[in-house]
Amino acid sequence: MTLSETAARVMTLAQDGQIEAARTLADDGLAGCADASLSDQSAFWYTVAVLEHVDQQPTAMVAAADRSIELAVAAGSDGWAANSRSLRAMAWIRQGQVERALLDLARSEVELAACDDAGLRCWAHTGLGYCYLEIRLYELAQPHFEAAARLDASPIPLPSARTIDLMNLAELHLRWADELERVVERDQTGSDPGFGDDETVDRHRAIGHAHAIDAVASARGVGAPSLLAGALAMELCSRPLRDAPTWLPQMRETFADPDHRDHQGTRAQIGGRLARALWSVGEHEHALTTARASADYARAAGDWQVAGSAQWLLVELEALAGVPGAAAGREYGRLLSRVLWQQRLSTLQGAKAALDVERLRRDTQIAQREAAEDPLTGIGNRRALTEALRAAAERFGEVAPDVGHRPWHSLLVIDLDGFKAINDLHGHVLGDEVLRAVAAALRGAARAEDVVVRLGGDEFVVLAQDADEAAGLALADRIAESISALSVPSPAGPITLRASVGVRTTSATIGLAELLDEADRAMYRVKASHAGGTVPTTRADDGLRGA
Incomplete structure (x- = not known):
């Protein structure tokens, strides 16, 4: 296999949860990549960083991303630098270092703007959107995920890339809807002037549903069982709850699908929606059992938003069931959700400020370089x-x-x-x-x-x-x-x-x-x-x- 083909195989194995096989192949690739171009070496180290991300090893992920960035800068590749910085930003986020992540994301945005390779641009958009989604900056994640879906390109041959782009868009709108549901406190009109209304929640869920339908079709074409299980879960999660009796059997089947991968968190998501559906049709005990199982699955995903949604659902159903203390827990959870929403808005402003500063820094560098560069030959003046x-x-x-x-x-x-x-x-x-x-x-x-x-x-x-x-x-x-x-x-x-x-x-x-x-x-x-x-x-x- 070529280095590019090896990288694609490593990523495919990692995303399918086959960590040991991916790691063995990655080690073989690293042992033989010293003679490759700096750009190709950067690409391979990016792949290693993805593997460490899936394996939930943030320290190793930072080290791999550092090496990829170093090689990308030496190669003059803004595209690989942008991709690797967004990966490193994800590692910072997972370690609670949001300020460092925002700086990396701002620089990645600027490097992306300087990149003219469609495949690298597509992946950089995906990486940036993924990071912004992780810190709940939905407004910033949306344009990146949409751009990636429009480009539909890949620097490394990866058949599942299109499916992932569509699933990212579906997940974005579903998480947006879920968080809005937790923070909204209805008045007599059914709206909350500070956060939104049922129509806003339903709109995001409908948009997510449309992308999930496309993701299911794409996953079937690729033949990736774990992606298909995840896409089906998102499609079912985004259906209107009022129609629950008609699709309960399909939801049960999808929840039990053995092709779910723990790190993706999709079993926890479908389990939560199934629990809501079971409650809506009167199967309260079964709903509680499913909600508790969903919370257990969520902890294995390494994604606090998935875990938070699962725990919120559990305390909500326990409150409805009259479990002692659950009602107080639900009220505390709602209050905390509103505080987190305000914190989210502050982070959004911080991200925009960091991007403005980084753009100014890059513009200054370009102006200084152009002032000292001969326009005809590109050497100094x-x-x-x-x-x-x-x-x-x-x-x-x-x-x-x-x-x-x-x-x-x-x-x-x-x-x-x-x-x-x-x-x-x-x-x-x-x-x-x-x-x-x-x-x-x-x-x-x-x-x-x-x-x-x-x-x-x-x-x-x-x-x-x-x-x-x-x-x-x-x-x-x-x-x-x-x-x-x-x-x-x-x-x-x-x-x-x-x-x-x-x-x-x-x-x-x-x-x-x-x-x-x-x-x-x-x-x-x-x-x-x-x-x-x-x-x-x-x-x-x-x-x-x-x-």
Whole structure:
């Protein structure tokens, strides 16, 4: 199997509750993924984080998500970074660290906006919606789940992805309806001005029912028994309670379905709805027994909302049955539900504020990058060089370094020979292609830490910090050779290039402030030698290199 296929298999096994098999396969994948691209490695670590989530191991989940984020950032993949941050946010939520989760979610939102891969966007929407649903921010979860369902794409081949998207939408509206039912206190008109009314609850339940119907059809097409059991549970849970006598047999069958997975919580959900239905038809003892069993199943789901709903139903039915103390418990539960609703609204405002701050931070970063970036070639501009020289001066001082105390700095000025003729003969469009090719060659020849800029026209500069004279001259040779090796296609045939490269290194007499002028003069001496047909000197003290 390819790494992508292994990741898909790990996720499928995990979601089906086959944790040990998924973990064994994940270990095999990790052992062989070192040679894969950074993006593919990030994707696989994301899969491991999903496995840890299903296995309810939040600490391991954070570690896997951290690694995935690190690899995604190194690969320049906003999509995988967005997905992994939302997974890490879920781990924070499960550990009660909501503030940290909101920061991760805000950054994930901004990274999602910068991602153009449909599959990664779809999954990021799903992850964000899932986290917002976990902290009951229904208003924020809804647009993400809807976007994921519209995209219907996947970066890893996962046949169940569409079913999961539909089940997420159904669950969103059912949980929304359930919480509203717990907080609403009716007046004479049947409404509660502070929270909503029966019509609002019924509307969410109807929307959930429509998505659940689609999820059932999708699950049947995929052939995933556990997803089908969950989708059927949601579809039955969202039916009107007044029609309970007509679908009680089907609900009993679904509640007993062995294909439910404990971590999904769907058996607890269908059990709660079954208990309500049994009570409505007068089977009170059976309803209480089912409600208690549902509460037990809910504890295995690791989802406090599922457990909370199950416990609320149990105390509600016990109060109706006259169990001592249950009525007081129900009133306390209702009061607590209203307090939690107000806390939910505060968290909603916090989430929006965190997102505003993160968007501003990202906009500032983009503006700073664009201000220091040459728009034609994508490398730095004169401002970037000025800032790099200023930063080096602040850190190491303006004067030349003493050997063994301060690092050396080398600066290279590169000018293309005869570039004006290229523009005159082939036009500026092709001339721009040449400049972009040269910029790419410079990035390839320079070290990762070197500052590569275009001063203007066909003149480029490379600042190599912590590079002594020998290293600067070696870099100049690499650059000259890289440019000589270029061949840019044109209607008149391939265009080849030659560059004049001048290099200077800080010394006892040359500090950072003089470095650019000194290297520029060195470059012009190389250019003059090219024009005269002579071979430029390569003595270190002359700082000359030519292609």
